[in-house]
Amino acid sequence: MNVQELKHAGLKKWVEEAVALMTPDAVEVCDGTQAEYDRMIKITVDGKLATPLNPEKRPGCVLFRSDPSDVARVENRTYIASEKEIDAGPTNNWIDPKELKKTMKELYTGCMKGRTMYVIPFSMGPVGSDIAKIGVEITDSAYVVANMHIMTRVGAKVLDVLGTDGYFVPCYHSVGKPLAQGESDNGVWPCAPLDKKYISHFPETREIWSYGSGYGGNALLGKKCLALRIASVLARDEGWLAEHMLILKITNPQGESKFITGAFPSACGKTNLAMLVPTLPGWKVETVGDDIAWMKFGKDGRLYAINPEAGFFGVAPGTSMESNPNAMHTIEKNTIFTNVALTADKDIWWEGIGYDAPGKLIDWNGNEWVQDKGNKEQKPAAHPNARFTGPAKQCPCIAKEWEDPAGVPISAFLFGGRRPKTIPLVNQAKSWIHGVFMGSIVGSEITAAALDLKVGTVRRDPFAMLPFCGYNMGDYFQHWINIGKKGDESKLPKIFFVNWFRKNAEGKFIWPGYGENSRVLAWVFERCAGTGKAVETPIGFMPTMDAISRPDGVTDSDMKELLTVDIEGWKAEIADIRANHYPKFGDKLPKELSAELEAIEGRLNNA
Numbered sequence: 189m190n191v192q193e194l195k196h197a198g199l200k201k202w203v204e205e206a207v208a209l210m211t212p213d214a215v216e217v218c219d220g221t222q223a224e225y226d227r228m229i230k231i232t233v234d235g236k237l238a239t240p241l242n243p244e245k246r247p248g249c250v251l252f253r254s255d256p257s258d259v260a261r262v263e264n265r266t267y268i269a270s271e272k273e274i275d276a277g278p279t280n281n282w283i284d285p286k287e288l289k290k291t292m293k294e295l296y297t298g299c300m301k302g303r304t305m306y307v308i309p310f311s312m313g314p315v316g317s318d319i320a321k322i323g324v325e326i327t328d329s330a331y332v333v334a335n336m337h338i339m340t341r342v343g344a345k346v347l348d349v350l351g352t353d354g355y356f357v358p359c360y361h362s363v364g365k366p367l368a369q370g371e372s373d374n375g376v377w378p379c380a381p382l383d384k385k386y387i388s389h390f391p392e393t394r395e396i397w398s399y400g401s402g403y404g405g406n407a408l409l410g411k412k413c414l415a416l417r418i419a420s421v422l423a424r425d426e427g428w429l430a431e432h433m434l435i436l437k438i439t440n441p442q443g444e445s446k447f448i449t450g451a452f453p454s455a456c457g458k459t460n461l462a463m464l465v466p467t468l469p470g471w472k473v474e475t476v477g478d479d480i481a482w483m484k485f486g487k488d489g490r491l492y493a494i495n496p497e498a499g500f501f502g503v504a505p506g507t508s509m510e511s512n513p514n515a516m517h518t519i520e521k522n523t524i525f526t527n528v529a530l531t532a533d534k535d536i537w538w539e540g541i542g543y544d545a546p547g548k549l550i551d552w553n554g555n556e557w558v559q560d561k562g563n564k565e566q567k568p569a570a571h572p573n574a575r576f577t578g579p580a581k582q583c584p585c586i587a588k589e590w591e592d593p594a595g596v597p598i599s600a601f602l603f604g605g606r607r608p609k610t611i612p613l614v615n616q617a618k619s620w621i622h623g624v625f626m627g628s629i630v631g632s633e634i635t636a637a638a639l640d641l642k643v644g645t646v647r648r649d650p651f652a653m654l655p656f657c658g659y660n661m662g663d664y665f666q667h668w669i670n671i672g673k674k675g676d677e678s679k680l681p682k683i684f685f686v687n688w689f690r691k692n693a694e695g696k697f698i699w700p701g702y703g704e705n706s707r708v709l710a711w712v713f714e715r716c717a718g719t720g721k722a723v724e725t726p727i728g729f730m731p732t733m734d735a736i737s738r739p740d741g742v743t744d745s746d747m748k749e750l751l752t753v754d755i756e757g758w759k760a761e762i763a764d765i766r767a768n769h770y771p772k773f774g775d776k777l778p779k780e781l782s783a784e785l786e787a788i789e790g791r792l793n794n795a
């Protein structure tokens with residue numbers, strides 16, 4: 189379809205302005221068809237950016253290797269350009285929107301020369317759902333178009349819903365690498381140098397401008413940019429929640445089901461938990477979403493969640509038939525792999541895939557690579573943030589409700605992160621406000637999901653939203669408190685804190701994690717059902733020693749360590765929050781949270 193055929197005057201005008209600024213050689217409106225997807229893949233294969241995989245082993249799959257500078261989100265190039273700096277808050281980068289637009293307009297000028305501009309109408313959420321939102325991304329990357337086909341709902345049906353004057357979130361994207369006459373990518377992943385990359389959000393005008401990166405959350409603008417940073421602002425204004433949360437359905441042996449969401453920072457286990465295969469006999473877990481949840485109150489006063497996405501952009505390393513068979517089956521076909529290793533017979537391989545590298549590989553940098561198992565210093569064959577983009581409908585454990593436009597009623601929220609010490613396997617908040625306090629203090633060891641951070645150090649990542657909250661985090665805490673006041677607390681989800689990542693003195697994980705996490709989910713389920721045995725402690729309700737069954741290989745003393753409150757560790761935790769975390773929010777810190785801090789401190793001192 190061409191731009192002239194667009195029926196929505198505002199959209200047409202917006203595209204025409206972008207064309208005038210970015211001067212592409214051609215413009216195309218995407219229709220979301222399989223033929224279009226195949227054509228995008230062909231363009232990237234012809235440009236030597238993609239390698240088709242073995243059709244016998246991975247039908248419909250391709251591998252991309254990105255530029256080594258373009259392998260993850262870039263948090264220090266991500267901006268919340270609100271009119272006032274205070275509205276971006278202490279945890280976001282801010283530039284005055286006028287200044288930022290001026291800088292970026294210069295970068296955008298002529299940036300699509302030699303390329304085609306694709307106009308992608310997409311819906312976050314089932315097309316036409318009350319909770320869904322429409323965005324339109326313009327991009328000069330066929331890789332982005334193909335990924336958006338999998339991750340969102342693209343095309344003509346979205347334009348139908350948009351009609352002649354419907355609302356859409358406008359999203360600009362360019363890789364920032366114009367081509368000279370006759371030049372082609374010819375195997376070089378197009379992107380701009382780090383100091384020219386901008387991932388910008390204008391919360392008042394609800395616009396997204398991204399430049400210079402072709403990677404994941406920087407470039408697939410429906411995901412973190414729209415569904416979290418812009419949506420969090422909409423959610424604040426409209427009284428709902430846009431969260432970095434998986435959504436799962438859990439069914440007990442009696443056939444009763446509940447829905448649970450969980451917020452863990454990037455690369456801390458959302459996809460794995462969402463697709464978990466329970467080791468507990470008779471229990472079943474199914475997936476609704478693996479990264480983002482949008483939640484609104486239903487008429488019955490409960491919170492209902494939808495997954496705004498249509499695919500999974502999951503971390504590849506560590507994914508195996510043992511750790512996550514459902515993900516492995518999802519990615520058997522029609523999947524885009526980015527920065528994994530390539531085998532001689534054109535299949536994929538990565539660290540933690542569950543078997544040794546079969547002979548000579550091509551690593552994510554495009555170099556020959558042979559596994560040297562004795563050598564701990566060997567560089568990995570797959571980038572630690574290598575990803576697969578796979579369609580959710582191919583997931584064997586996808587829940588039948590996953591596209592229900594009304595969403596699913598949520599019984600529990602989990603918060604967690606990677607904490608080698610102090611934080612127990614699970615505890616339950618005493619109340620909504622106590623739960624909000626727990627969400628506000630989430631800490632986690634940094635992972636490879638962001639480029640510019642030091643992997644392994646613990647940082648506070650409130651609600652797992654630190655890189656994704658589109659406004660002042662203090663106001664965001666207040667918004668969570670307000671949601672609690674809006675609802676009848678007995679109907680709101682119960683709030684839990686979990687930690688799969690406790691380590692022993694040898695640095696080994698004490699809890700086996702993955703499918704064994706079902707034991708913790710079962711306790712959460714039982715607590716929501718009013719059964720589940722618990723004791724009250726200074727940090728909340730904790731399971732009695734016999735309330736969670738012990739997995740093989742976990743000793744009684746391990747269990748004790750996982751389920752005992754480390755009073756001294758918690759005192760240090762609270763002191764750190766008092767000295768370093770909460771002061772960042774100044775007057776924006778809700779007084780209810782200071783009161784919770786006082787209260788927990790008092791309880792720990794009396795313990």
Ligand code: GTP
Nearest residue numbers: 454455456457458459460503505506637688701702
């Ligand atoms: P994003 O897509 O970045 O938001 O990540 P995510 O939260 O979905 O994380 P994911 O499930 O992809 O897991 C990231 C890494 O953590 C993988 O290498 C997993 O193998 C590992 N992991 C997931 N769950 C567990 C667990 O229960 N225990 C341990 N030890 N590791 C886990």
Ligand code: SPV
Nearest residue numbers: 261404405411412454637
């Ligand atoms: C994350 O980093 O939380 C991701 C990957 O889910 S990205 O889409 O790049 O944000």
Ligand code: MN
Nearest residue numbers: 432454455479
């Ligand atoms: Mn994520």
